[in-house]
Amino acid sequence: MTQKNFWSEVILEVLIRGAGYSSVLFVALIFIFLMREGLPTLTEVPPGALFSSRWYPIEAHFGLLPLIGGTLIVTLGATFIAVPFGLATAIFIAEIAPRWAREILKPFVEVLGGLPSVVLGFLGMLVLAPVVRVTLNTPTGLTAFTGSLLLAGMAIPTLVSVAEDALDAVPKSYRDGALALGATKWQTIWRVTLPAARSGVLTAIMLGIGRAIGETMTVMMVTGNAARIPASLNALFLPVRTMTATIAAEMGEVANGSSHYHVLFMIGIVLFLIAFVVNLTASAVVFRQRKRAERVLS
Amino acid sequence: MAPLQRYTFPLARKPVTILPRLGLGLLALCLAGCATTSSTSVAPTQSAIENKGSDTIVNLALAWAEAYGAEHPEVRISVTGGGSGTGIASLINGTADIANASRPMKAEEQKQAQDNGIEPVEFIIARDAIAVIVNPHNPVSQLTLPQLSAIYSGQITNWREVGGEDRPIVLLSRETNSGTHVYFLEHVLRLGKSDNKTLFSPDTLLMPSSEGISAEIRQNPNALGYDGLGYVTSDMKTIAVAAQAGGPYVLPAIETVNDKTYPIARDLYMYTRGQPAGSVKAYLDWILSPAAQKIVAELGFVPVN
Numbered sequence: 001m002t003q004k005n006f007w008s009e010v011i012l013e014v015l016i017r018g019a020g021y022s023s024v025l026f027v028a029l030i031f032i033f034l035m036r037e038g039l040p041t042l043t044e045v046p047p048g049a050l051f052s053s054r055w056y057p058i059e060a061h062f063g064l065l066p067l068i069g070g071t072l073i074v075t076l077g078a079t080f081i082a083v084p085f086g087l088a089t090a091i092f093i094a095e096i097a098p099r100w101a102r103e104i105l106k107p108f109v110e111v112l113g114g115l116p117s118v119v120l121g122f123l124g125m126l127v128l129a130p131v132v133r134v135t136l137n138t139p140t141g142l143t144a145f146t147g148s149l150l151l152a153g154m155a156i157p158t159l160v161s162v163a164e165d166a167l168d169a170v171p172k173s174y175r176d177g178a179l180a181l182g183a184t185k186w187q188t189i190w191r192v193t194l195p196a197a198r199s200g201v202l203t204a205i206m207l208g209i210g211r212a213i214g215e216t217m218t219v220m221m222v223t224g225n226a227a228r229i230p231a232s233l234n235a236l237f238l239p240v241r242t243m244t245a246t247i248a249a250e251m252g253e254v255a256n257g258s259s260h261y262h263v264l265f266m267i268g269i270v271l272f273l274i275a276f277v278v279n280l281t282a283s284a285v286v287f288r289q290r291k292r293a294e295r296v297l298s
Numbered sequence: 299m300a301p302l303q304r305y306t307f308p309l310a311r312k313p314v315t316i317l318p319r320l321g322l323g324l325l326a327l328c329l330a331g332c333a334t335t336s337s338t339s340v341a342p343t344q345s346a347i348e349n350k351g352s353d354t355i356v357n358l359a360l361a362w363a364e365a366y367g368a369e370h371p372e373v374r375i376s377v378t379g380g381g382s383g384t385g386i387a388s389l390i391n392g393t394a395d396i397a398n399a400s401r402p403m404k405a406e407e408q409k410q411a412q413d414n415g416i417e418p419v420e421f422i423i424a425r426d427a428i429a430v431i432v433n434p435h436n437p438v439s440q441l442t443l444p445q446l447s448a449i450y451s452g453q454i455t456n457w458r459e460v461g462g463e464d465r466p467i468v469l470l471s472r473e474t475n476s477g478t479h480v481y482f483l484e485h486v487l488r489l490g491k492s493d494n495k496t497l498f499s500p501d502t503l504l505m506p507s508s509e510g511i512s513a514e515i516r517q518n519p520n521a522l523g524y525d526g527l528g529y530v531t532s533d534m535k536t537i538a539v540a541a542q543a544g545g546p547y548v549l550p551a552i553e554t555v556n557d558k559t560y561p562i563a564r565d566l567y568m569y570t571r572g573q574p575a576g577s578v579k580a581y582l583d584w585i586l587s588p589a590a591q592k593i594v595a596e597l598g599f600v601p602v603n
Contacts, residue, residue, distance in 0.1 A: 056497055058474045066500070125510065130517045139466040139520050142503060221510065224503040225473070239503050249506050253383040253475030255406065 034272060038265030045259055050266075055227035055241065057250060057260045066227040067267060070144070070240035071274075073230045074219060077148025078155060078212040083205055085152065086159035090204070093160070094167035095189050106164065113157030121221030124150045129222060136237060142224035144240040150218050155208035162207055166200020167193060199286040206282040213244075213275060220245035243267045345577040350378045351385020351398030352477050353508065354426060354526040355566055359398055361593050366584055373577050382477035383407075389569055390414050395578050397569040400426065400477030400526075418569045423585055425600035427527040427550035427563040428482060430537040431511075433519045438462040440538040440547040443561060447487050449522065452499025457520070469502040470511050470523035479504075481564055482524055524562075527555075528598035555600040566599070 041050070045062050052063035093105050128149065129141030136145070170193050178188040194201065224239025227246075247264050254261045349359055356379035363375035378394075382401055388394035390411050403411075403418060411418050430446065432438060438461055441449075448454045450469055457465045472479045488494035505511045511523045515534050527550050530536055538547035541561040554560040574582055584590055591601035 054497075054500065056474070058480070059495075059497065061497075125513055129514075133518060140468040140503065140514065140518055142514065220506050225505065226501050226503050228500040239501070241504070245506075249473050249504070250475060253381050253387075255383075255387070255410070 031272070034265055034269050038262060038269045041259070041262040041266040044262060050263075053229050055246070057254075057263065060259065062259070062263045064263075064267065064270065066229045067241055067243045067246050068270065069230045069235075070223070070227070071213065071242040071244070071271075073144050073236060073240055074147045074151065074223060074242055075209065075212045077144060077236055078151035079205075079209055081148060081152035082155040082159055082208050082212070086156045086204070086208060087163060087201070089156065090160045090163035090167060090201075091189055091194070094164045095193060096185075106161070109157050109160050113154070113161065115154075117154065117215060117217040118221075120150055120154060121218040124218060124222040138237045140224060140239065142222055142239055143237050144223055144230065145236050147219045147223040147240075147242075148236070150222060151212040151215055154215060154218065155211050158211055159204045159208035162204035163197075163201045166197040166204065169200065170196045202282060202286055206278060209278060210275060213271070213278070216244040216248045220248055225249065243271050247271075345372065346374045346376070347396060347578055347581060348378075348388075348394045349375055349396045349398065350380065350388045350394040352382040352400040352566070353379040353472075354400040354476075354478055354528070355398040355424075357528060358424060358566075358594060358597050358599055361597060362585060362590055365590070365593060366581060370580075373581065375581070381473075381475045383475055386411075386418075386569065389418065389571060390416060392571075395570065396582075399567045399569060400564065401480055402565075402567060403569065416571050418571065419573055421568045421570070421582055421586070422565045422602055423568050424566045424591075424594045424602055425555055425563060426566050427555045427560050427600065428478060428486075428524050429527045429530045429550045430522070430524050430539055430562070431515050431530055431534045432522055432537060433515055433517075434533065434535045435519045436462060436535060438537065439535070440540065442540045442543050442545070443486060443489055444543065446539070447489055447496065450482075450487050450498055450502065451496045452501060465520050467522055468514075468518060468520040469499060470514055470521055471498060471502050471504055472508070472511070472525070473504045473506055478524070478526060482562075485562060485564075486524075526599075530598065552595060552600050563600070565602075 041062075049062055050064050052061065053065055054061040054063045055066050089109070093102050093109075097105060124146060125142075129146055131141070132138065132143060132146050132149075133141030174192050174196055175188055178192040179185075183191065219242045223242060223245065225241045225245055226239035227241040228235075228238070230236070230238070230240055247267055250260070251264055254264060349363065356377060359377045363377050367373065367375060382397075382399040385394060385397035385399060386403060386407050389397035390407070391414070397418075402420070408418065430441065436457070438457060441460060445454070445460055449460070449467060450471075454460060455467055457463050457467055471482070474480075483498065484490065487496045487498065503514070505514070508525050508529045511525050512529065512531065512534065515521050515523050536549055538549045539561055540547045546559070548554050548560045550560045550563070555563045568582065568585070570578055570582070573579075586602070588603075591603065594601045
């Protein structure tokens with residue numbers, strides 16, 4: 001019996017350890033692969049050309065700025081829409097709505113998160129784009145803003161679900177304490193519950209942004225894919241081309257091993273770095289807060 | 299076997315008595331299923347043709363595959379789109395038997411094929427006209443090639459300048475991986491001159507699919523687009539095109555493409571790996587027959603003979 005337990009213990013431990021290490025290994029392998037396919041760009045394309053303003057790969061114009069700008073403006077737009085709406089929804093579900101309403105609302109929001117992005121893109125192209133064009137009086141409805149709206153719609157379920165869990169995990173005694181001190185319900189939420197759940201809420205926001213940066217199909221269908229540099233705020237209401245849509249649209253066609261192929265992987269590296277920086281910032285912020293909290297407690 | 303069973307995971311112990319039987323049952327079912335499917339696929343009469351490439355041709359290729367399949371049930375033809383370049387790449391790497399292309403093979407693709415020991419053989423299987431399309435509410439009904447070139451390169455940005463309403467022009471194009479895009483660049487933007495280096499305006503919307511172009515044309519009165527004649531439906535307006543200013547304006551149609559009066563028309567190709575043989579040869583012979591060419595006309599393309 002003890003012999004049996006010992007062996008199952010050993011095997012399980014090896015399996016779990018293997019699974020843990022393998023995820024690190026896979027990320028490393030992906031990174032190595034990206035580097036191997038993307039870095040030859042630096043020898044094939046003069047670095048100045050990568051910072052030009054024109055993306056037209058079939059004639060060897062490899063300016064990445066329009067694509068980076070496109071991704072940034074769509075993602076920022078989505079963040080500015082998704083964060084207030086998502087947080088408000090999470091606070092409503094966790095703090096204000098009665099328990100039975102929460103049991104109904106939360107699964108619904110999560111089902112919303114499971115909608116395939118191509119379906120959303122199709123709806124966006126046929127329904128949302130015409131509405132955007134008519135109401136905002138833009139030349140076309142296929143704009144960065146349309147993409148931001150849809151991406152916000154996709155990020156909100158993730159954001160709400162994670163943020164709500166974090167708010168729900170705040171001990172009831174915190175709220176009771178605040179209310180006992182005479183705080184109103186709103187003061188309790190804003191000054192006590194939300195700060196207490198801050199790291200979870202921040203994680204929720206980062207997961208939402210992560211979803212928005214990496215999303216491909218929807219933005220490819222609704223942002224118009226015109227590779228122009230978004231130079232002013234006005235560009236939010238003009239077509240843009242994102243990095244993800246560029247990779248998706250062009251990778252199928254490109255000749256293996258050509259400069260264009262390497263540049264597409266270079267875009268992948270840039271995307272990887274942006275996602276890395278976002279994650280790093282998020283964990284640094286959470287970490288610093290935890291340290292401060294520990295100082296206060298000790 | 300025995301030592302393995304001794305170390306089962308404690309939690310899994312309970313259902314262990316039922317699971318093997320269930321598993322055995324499933325295994326038996328699977329074996330029975332596999333046996334029947336494998337016996338049919340080994341049948342000597344069955345043959346499969348992988349047909350891949352140009353999105354312009356994909357509807358036509360599907361219609362052909364369907365009609366041919368009805369007459370020859372022993373041949374299975376699977377048709378995939380993805381663009382001319384995708385089809386040719388698949389032909390070269392061996393995943394397609396026939397590549398559809400809306401442009402002739404590039405020199406570098408020829409070289410790549412030869413490096414892989416493949417001698418591609420070209421067949422002209424139909425002709426296609428590229429229709430210039432606008433929203434039905436747009437009053438503009440004719441344009442010249444130089445005007446189209448100026449519009450698509452961003453020199454003309456308002457419909458007023460070509461006789462329309464005071465509206466911005468929203469340019470729609472297929473993605474750069476589409477044969478239609480390359481053809482339009484060379485024959486309309488650059489007016490067929492090889493030393494002309496005009497590019498599409500950076501404001502051009504590059505749509506990943508024909509459906510993207512149609513959807514925008516149908517609902518946006520500012521839009522100007524182009525696509526294969528086969529994709530134009532009655533809820534879009536086709537523009538009559540003249541080769542030069544003052545020249546006759548011609549609408550794309552089977553007659554105007556065949557007598558070469560419509561200026562934006564091209565040949566459509568299929569490529570095989572070496573001289574075709576067996577079922578691929580039979581299929582290509584059938585494609586060039588009058589029965590198959592009738593389908594070409596039905597889909598809005600232009601028959602070759």
